[in-house]
Amino acid sequence: MIISSSIISLDFLSFEEELKRTVQAGIDWLHIDVMDGLFVPNITIGPMFLPFCKKATNLPLDVHLMINHPERHIEAFAKASADHISIHIENNPNVLRTIQQIKEFDCKAGIVLNPATPVESIIELLPFVDMILVMTVNPGFSGQKFLPEMLPKINTIRKLIDQSTQKILLQVDGGINKDTIKSVIEAGADVIVAATAIYKYPQGIKAGVDALRNF
Ligand code: DX5
Ligand code: ZN
Numbered sequence: 001m002i003i004s005s006s007i008i009s010l011d012f013l014s015f016e017e018e019l020k021r022t023v024q025a026g027i028d029w030l031h032i033d034v035m036d037g038l039f040v041p042n043i044t045i046g047p048m049f050l051p052f053c054k055k056a057t058n059l060p061l062d063v064h065l066m067i068n069h070p071e072r073h074i075e076a077f078a079k080a081s082a083d084h085i086s087i088h089i090e091n092n093p094n095v096l097r098t099i100q101q102i103k104e105f106d107c108k109a110g111i112v113l114n115p116a117t118p119v120e121s122i123i124e125l126l127p128f129v130d131m132i133l134v135m136t137v138n139p140g141f142s143g144q145k146f147l148p149e150m151l152p153k154i155n156t157i158r159k160l161i162d163q164s165t166q167k168i169l170l171q172v173d174g175g176i177n178k179d180t181i182k183s184v185i186e187a188g189a190d191v192i193v194a195a196t197a198i199y200k201y202p203q204g205i206k207a208g209v210d211a212l213r214n215f
Contacts, residue, residue: 086110146175158188
């Protein structure tokens with residue numbers, strides 16, 4: 001299991017220390033939630049944060065773009081040291097073009113499905129992607145409640161991946177904590193994203209990560 005910790009819930013007053021604690025806690029990837037206030041109601045951070053994250057951790061940077069016109073920003077994120085770039089398939093008539101653009105910059109390309117988006121909408125894209133991200137909350141905020149209704153969708157995509165010859169990672173994001181993680185892993189996730197369960201864990205980051213690993 002790969003754990004990608006979403007930095008939007010860390011304590012920005014102690015940015016470097018929090019990132020170092022994240023590494024010490026054994027996190028695999030850093031998840032960067034990018035929101036533009038248009039595709040989702042919230043606004044977070046942009047590419048300028050990535051080189052600092054890379055410098056402090058040297059971890060793979062897993063960028064989740066929740067923005068309109070992601071194609072306009074791929075180059076900036078790639079040049080800022082993104083390793084994985086995932087784009088939503090909603091509100092985007094040029095998804096494949098953008099996936100190809102991500103790969104031209106030697107980044108891994110992911111596609112993201114909102115809770116209301118059906119599995120059928122990604123079938124034709126499977127040969128082109130490195131990762132599929134299933135949202136288990138409405139995108140926009142950390143700290144929301146996990147939607148168990150998404151478990152069958154995760155499992156359907158797991159089966160599709162297993163039937164294909166492609167090497168595709170299945171990532172799940174939203175409301176994952178020590179109580180919900182088991183169902184997500186059993187449904188077939190390879191990569192889980194967590195913000196609140198790591199950065200707001202009462203006993204600290206390391207204990208939060210341990211609680212996820214020992215579900
Ligand atoms: C939601 C983001 C998530 C979120 C996860 O729009 O994509 O990555 O930060 O936060 P938690 O783990 O608190 O649900
Ligand atoms: Zn995310």
